[in-house]
Amino acid sequence: MPGPFAAFKWEALLSDWNVFAEGFGMTIAVSVLALLLALVLGIAFGMMGTEKSRLFRLVNRCYVELIQNTPLVIQIFFLYNGLPYIGIQLPIFWVGMLGIGVYHGAYAAEVVRAGILSVPKGQFEAAMAQGFSYRDTMRHIILPQAKRLAYPPLTNLAVNLIKNTSVMAMIAGGDLMYHADSWASANLYYGPAYVVTGLLYIAICFPLATYAKHLESKLEVSV
Amino acid sequence: MSDIFQVPIFLFLLQGLRVTLTIAGAAILMSLVFGTILAVLRNHGGFWGHLAAVYIEAVRNAPLLLFILAFRFMTPLPPVYAGIVAMTVFETAALAEIVRGGLKSIHKGQWEAGATQGFNKIQVLRYIVLPQAIHNVIPPLVSQFTTIIKDTSYVWAVGIEDLTGKGMIIMGRYTTAAQVFTLFGLIAAIYFVINYSISCYARRRHQRMAKAIY
Amino acid sequence: MKKVTTCFLAILFCIGMLAVAGCGADKPAASDAASASGSAAVPADIKAIKDRGVLKVGIKVDVPKFGFKDPNTGETSGMEIDLAKQLAQEILGDASKVEFESVTAKTRGPLLDNGEVDYVIATFTITDERKKSYNFTEPYFKDGVALMVKKASGIQGLADLNGKKIGVAQSATSKKALESAMKEKNMKADILEFGTYPEIKTALDSGRIDCFSVDGAILAGYLDDSTVILPERYDPQLYGIASKKGNDGLAKFANDTIAKLQSSGEMDKIIEKWGLK
Missing domain, CATH: 3.40.190.10 (Periplasmic binding protein-like II)
Incomplete structure (x- = not known):
């Protein structure tokens, strides 16, 4: 019996490298777009969470609690298998991007909200007193300060988001994990397939995670 | 609607819920223990510290699903055990980083103070530093616990019938929009109730404790 | 005693x-x-x-x-x-x-x-x-890889699945059997792999795939009013x-x-x- 990491299995993987490359490309594309979506949602809903209006705060709470307290897998299954029943058959790429973006958007909203709340109220009042409009106050005074505090957790969030794109493997999504698992279960060369997949994820996530740590330590020094 | 809200279906889902809670519960307990050990090691530095760091960084930058697939298909463990081990291996890294954050928040003076009182290092760690460190990170810890409960649904990828799995099995028997949407709603609601109660309870307790201290 | x-x-x-x-x-x-x-x-x-x-x-x-x-x-x-x-x-x-x-x-x-x-x-x-x-x-019992489709789709056999999507379970047999059968017929369909059978059935129900294909025996368990198992068998197997x-x-x-x-x-x-x- 050859071991799980026998040389010929690695050779097989090398000759099929394009399968993994295709999946890796898909994972990166979904990650980037989902991250953008998560940031947009995070900023929009995060700001709502700091509003005086109860309605806005209620909308923020509903979004955050509903999404954060149910599994991503269920949300993705819903987009994939639920929505077609009411005539919405999103392409698989959209299912991944929307599902993963909306899920992590809820976490981003909490980070953004905490960032904004960390800016002393006086600054807001001072800016308004200076004749700044609400939008300008947010844009030029509050958000730049909130950003500094929100950056490290948002970077960590990006790492989680990239890892969670693997959920697409469960709906035949064509991402890295899907192709790796499909390749491995066809020829039973699990060992090399999983190692290479792990390394590819680490290759994108580790630099980001390290960057997040760097930002955190900078923050600690300045605080 | 009425064809979903039946006793047998609830019992069937309940079986899945038991699997979910077993895997999540075991993974939480074990990864909290191992995570704390790794956090202490990494905080301490040295050879073992570096080793802990390598483990943490390698594991937390790869997806959970990869570990579930690997432990299910490359070890002879029975399915549920494979799920527990995979989740423990993965979550240990995540919890280690959270606990380490708590350790860093403890002032160095505490170590010295403990030492002057005649405590040895282990005792200072056990009785003075760790309790405070963990207390300081209860909110992120609890939030990670709920994430673990949610992420248990990944085990369905290898056919372990957790709550998500049982839900999807039932889903295969129903084919109208109303039934499918009701089922999705029901499954999501079960997860929601569990996770929301956990986070509410933790939040309230933490606030009460914070009030008691300050 | x-x-x-x-x-x-x-x-x-x-x-x-x-x-x-x-x-x-x-x-x-x-x-x-x-x-x-x-x-x-x-x-x-x-x-x-x-x-x-x-x-x-x-x-x-x-x-x-x-x-x-x-x-x-x-x-x-x-x-x-x-x-x-x-x-x-x-x-x-x-x-x-x-x-x-x-x-x-x-x-x-x-x-x-x-x-x-x-x-x-x-x-x-x-x-x-x-x-x-x-x-x-x-x-x-004699069995083989079979095809299940929605009755409403009107699909009669593998030939009708050209350019469509077929859901299979993640294992070598059905995918390989279908691929070689399709090669013979000079056609091509997208084969999507899922981890479990119920997921494939759900995907068929929701219209994500046009055909659910595994061993006929297993398929029989997922048959309902809206679906039909086609008579064709691939890669015959004897139990x-x-x-x-x-x-x-x-x-x-x-x-x-x-x-x-x-x-x-x-x-x-x-x-x-x-x-x-």
């Missing part, structure tokens, strides 16, 4: 088993044991079951119509269950004297080897490779009853029973009863 005899025979049975395990598969250890126990007419392996008073059979619990445990009632039923009961009827004269043990593709071999079950009747495909390790009866090498009495007995059921038309009745035609 009776207890002592049972004990003695049980021990003898175990020793026989050990002898088989120790001697390797080829030696007819069973006949040695048979002469040792003193009854030449009944092989030792069968006698052991008679003395035990219960037949142990490994079955599937997740393949409806073959071996399926109803999650609501906890009852197990299917054509393979019926076969097991027939065997018990023949050996022990009582169809209810059978103990079921749930097996999976992974565990059915080891459970036969360690003697935990006497027979495995669990959609076990007969292959030359497996024949080296286990005794198989003549096939009791047989397996027993441990060395337990030649058991093997012969099962084979005889199958032959009897087939010639009397009883087998067709069972197959028909479960709607497997």
Whole structure:
């Protein structure tokens, strides 16, 4: 019996490298777009969470609690298998991007909200007193300060988001994990397939995670 | 609607819920223990510290699903055990980083103070530093616990019938929009109730404790 | 006194088993044991079951119509269950004297080897490779990779699936069988792999895929009013009853029973009863 990491299995993987490359490309594309979506949602809903209006705060709470307290897998299954029943058959790429973006958007909203709340109220009042409009106050005074505090957790969030794109493997999504698992279960060369997949994820996530740590330590020094 | 809200279906889902809670519960307990050990090691530095760091960084930058697939298909463990081990291996890294954050928040003076009182290092760690460190990170810890409960649904990828799995099995028997949407709603609601109660309870307790201290 | 005899025979049975395990598969250890126990007419392996008073059979619990445990009632039923009961009827004269043990593709071999079950009747495909390790009866059912589509789709066969999406389970057989069949027909369809059967069914229901394709036996369990299983079969597979090498009495007995059921038309009745035609 050859071991799980026998040389010929690695050779097989090398000759099929394009399968993994295709999946890796898909994972990166979904990650980037989902991250953008998560940031947009995070900023929009995060700001709502700091509003005086109860309605806005209620909308923020509903979004955050509903999404954060149910599994991503269920949300993705819903987009994939639920929505077609009411005539919405999103392409698989959209299912991944929307599902993963909306899920992590809820976490981003909490980070953004905490960032904004960390800016002393006086600054807001001072800016308004200076004749700044609400939008300008947010844009030029509050958000730049909130950003500094929100950056490290948002970077960590990006790492989680990239890892969670693997959920697409469960709906035949064509991402890295899907192709790796499909390749491995066809020829039973699990060992090399999983190692290479792990390394590819680490290759994108580790630099980001390290960057997040760097930002955190900078923050600690300045605080 | 009425064809979903039946006793047998609830019992069937309940079986899945038991699997979910077993895997999540075991993974939480074990990864909290191992995570704390790794956090202490990494905080301490040295050879073992570096080793802990390598483990943490390698594991937390790869997806959970990869570990579930690997432990299910490359070890002879029975399915549920494979799920527990995979989740423990993965979550240990995540919890280690959270606990380490708590350790860093403890002032160095505490170590010295403990030492002057005649405590040895282990005792200072056990009785003075760790309790405070963990207390300081209860909110992120609890939030990670709920994430673990949610992420248990990944085990369905290898056919372990957790709550998500049982839900999807039932889903295969129903084919109208109303039934499918009701089922999705029901499954999501079960997860929601569990996770929301956990986070509410933790939040309230933490606030009460914070009030008691300050 | 009776207890002592049972004990003695049980021990003898175990020793026989050990002898088989120790001697390797080829030696007819069973006949040695048979002469040792003193009854030449009944092989030792069968006698052991008679003395035990219960037949142990490994079955599937997740393949409806073959071996399926109803999650609501906890009852197990299917054509393979019926076969097991027939065997018990023949050996022990009582169809209810059978103990079921749930097996999976992974565990059915080891459970036969360690003697935990006497027979495995669990959609076990007969292959030359497996024949080296286990005794198989003549096939009791012929199956193959089948296609399930929605009735409303009007799809009649593989040829109609050109350019469409087919959902398969993550394993080599159905994907390979379909790919080679499509190559012959000079057509191409998207093959999507899923981790579990229910997910493929759900994807078929929601219109994500146009066809659900796995072994016909497994497919039959997911059939409902809105779907139909097409008559085509790919990569034909024969299911047989397996027993441990060395337990030649058991093997012969099962084979005889199958032959009897087939010639009397009883087998067709069972197959028909479960709607497997």
